[in-house]
Amino acid sequence: MATYYFVSTNLDAMRVNAYVEPMDSKQYFFDMDPKVYKSWCKEHHLPTFTLSQVHEWVTKKNIIDVEQMTNISKKNQQDLREKLIINPFVSMNALPASDGSATKYIFELSPHVYIEAVAIQEKGYETLCISSQAGCPVDCKFCLTGVSGLKKNLTVSEIVAQLAIILSKGHHITHVVFMGMGEPLLNLKSVLPALDWLQSESAFNLSKRHITVSTSGYLAGIQQLIKKGIHLNLALSVGAANPAIRETIMPIEKRNPIMEVSQALSQYSKQHNRKLTLEYTLLKGVNDSLDCANQLANLAQFLNAKVNLINLNPHPKIPFEPISQSALMAFKDALLKHKIRTTVRYSKGQDVVAACGQLGESNLTN
Ligand code: SAH
Ligand code: SF4
Numbered sequence: 417m418a419t420y421y422f423v424s425t426n427l428d429a430m431r432v433n434a435y436v437e438p439m440d441s442k443q444y445f446f447d448m449d450p451k452v453y454k455s456w457c458k459e460h461h462l463p464t465f466t467l468s469q470v471h472e473w474v475t476k477k478n479i480i481d482v483e484q485m486t487n488i489s490k491k492n493q494q495d496l497r498e499k500l501i502i503n504p505f506v507s508m509n510a511l512p513a514s515d516g517s518a519t520k521y522i523f524e525l526s527p528h529v530y531i532e533a534v535a536i537q538e539k540g541y542e543t544l545c546i547s548s549q550a551g552c553p554v555d556c557k558f559c560l561t562g563v564s565g566l567k568k569n570l571t572v573s574e575i576v577a578q579l580a581i582i583l584s585k586g587h588h589i590t591h592v593v594f595m596g597m598g599e600p601l602l603n604l605k606s607v608l609p610a611l612d613w614l615q616s617e618s619a620f621n622l623s624k625r626h627i628t629v630s631t632s633g634y635l636a637g638i639q640q641l642i643k644k645g646i647h648l649n650l651a652l653s654v655g656a657a658n659p660a661i662r663e664t665i666m667p668i669e670k671r672n673p674i675m676e677v678s679q680a681l682s683q684y685s686k687q688h689n690r691k692l693t694l695e696y697t698l699l700k701g702v703n704d705s706l707d708c709a710n711q712l713a714n715l716a717q718f719l720n721a722k723v724n725l726i727n728l729n730p731h732p733k734i735p736f737e738p739i740s741q742s743a744l745m746a747f748k749d750a751l752l753k754h755k756i757r758t759t760v761r762y763s764k765g766q767d768v769v770a771a772c773g774q775l776g777e778s779n780l781t782n
Contacts, residue, residue: 450467450471460499462496469488478580502580504573506527507523508523510522510585518537519534525550525574531570533596541591543589544579544582544587546593546594547598548602549570550570552599554599554667556668557735558728563733566598569603572610574606579592579614579620590622590623591626592622601634611629629651631650631653632653647690650690650693651724652677652693652694652695653697656703657708657715658703658707658708659674685720691722692720693721693722695723695724696712696726697728698747699728702736709750716754716756717756723751724761727739727744748760
C-alpha cells in the first residue's frame with residue numbers, strides 16, 4: 417500500500433497539507449515534511465539522520481544528485497536512489513539566450529506535458545521565474561500560456577524542484593517570481609508549501625521580500641490569503657483598469673470584477689506592509705489610450721501600488737500587436753504625471769521564447 421506523507425507549512429502561521437501519492441512506492445523528497453524524516457529513515461532501514469543530510473545537500477550546497485552526497489555511504493546512496501525522488505521530471509532541456517540575458521529551462525512532467533522556468537540575469541542579481549501550473553485555465557487573450565489550457569496543477573515537488581535543479585546548474589538565484597506558466601492562486605494547495613521551502617531559513621532561505629506571486633486577480637485566492645493571514649508580495653496583472661475593456665482580453669473579469677479584486681487587494685495590503693505591483697501589458701489600440709493610462713493611475717493610487725509596464729511580446733498565435741516605443745514612453749509619462757512609480761520591463765530571452773506570456777511555446781510546437 418502506498419504511504420502518504422504530508423507537507424506542512426508554517427508560512428506566516430498558516431498550515432497547509434498537500435498529500436501526494438508516491439509513484440512506484442518512491443517518495444518525492446520535496447513533498448515530505450522534514451518532521452517525518454526520522455520515521456521515514458527508520459521505516460526504510462537507513463540511519464535516522466540520512467534525510468537531514470540530503471536536505472542539507474539540496475538546500476545549502478545545491479547538490480541534487482545523491483551520488484555526490486559524499487557523507488552518505490555508497491550503500492545508503494543506492495537505497496536512496498531506489499526509494500527517493502528529488503528530481504521529479506522525466507527530462508530537462510536548457511535553452512540559453514544568445515545574449516546571455518536569460519536561460520529557459522523546459523521540464524517534462526510526463527510524456528508531452530511540459531513546464532518552463534526562466535533564469536533571468538539582472539544587474540547584480542539573478543531572478544528565477546517559475547511555473548505553478550502546466551498550462552493555465554484563465555485564457556487571457558494576450559498570453560501564450562493560456563492558449564493550451566490547463567494540463568495539470570503542479571505538486572509541491574514540481575514547483576520546488578524547478579529552483580533546486582536550476583541552483584544545481586550553478587545559477588545564483590536571489591529572487592523568485594511566480595510569473596511562469598499558470599495562475600498561482602488557483603494552486604495554493606501546492607504554492608503555499610512551496611513558498612515555505614523557498615523562504616524557510618532551514619531550507620533555501622530566500623528573502624520574503626525577494627519573492628513575488630503574480631495573479632490575474634482570482635478573488636477567492638486573495639480572500640483565502642486574507643483569511644489565513646498569509647503575507648506575500650503580490651503582483652496583479654491588470655490587462656485594463658476599465659472593466660469593459662478588461663473583459664474583452666481577460667475572461668476572468670466576468671466572475672472576478674476588477675473593482676472587487678481591488679477592494680480585496682486594498683484590504684490585503686492594509687493587513688501588512690508588503691509591496692503591491694500592478695503589471696500592465698500594452699496592446700496596441702486596445703488598452704494604450706490616455707484614458708486607459710488615467711484609469712490605471714487611479715487604480716494605482718487607490719492601491720498605493722507601483723506599476724510595471726510590459727510591452728506585448730508578440731507571437732503569431734496572439735491576435736494583438738505591441739505599441740511603439742514612443743507610445744510606451746507617452747503612456748509612462750501619463751502615469752508619472754499622477755506621481756505613480758512606474759517602470760518599463762524589457763523582456764529578456766526573446767530568441768528562446770522565454771519572455772513573459774511566451775511560456776508554453778515548446779508545448780505547442782512539440
Ligand atoms: N498567471 C499569473 C502569472 C503568470 S503571467 C498572472 O497572470 O499574473 C506573468 C505576466 O506576464 C502577467 O503580468 C501577464 O499579464 C504577462 N503577460 C502575459 N502574456 C504576455 C505577453 N504576450 N506579453 C507580455 N506580457 C505578457
Ligand atoms: Fe494564465 Fe497569467 Fe497567462 Fe492569464 S496571463 S493566461 S492568468 S498565465
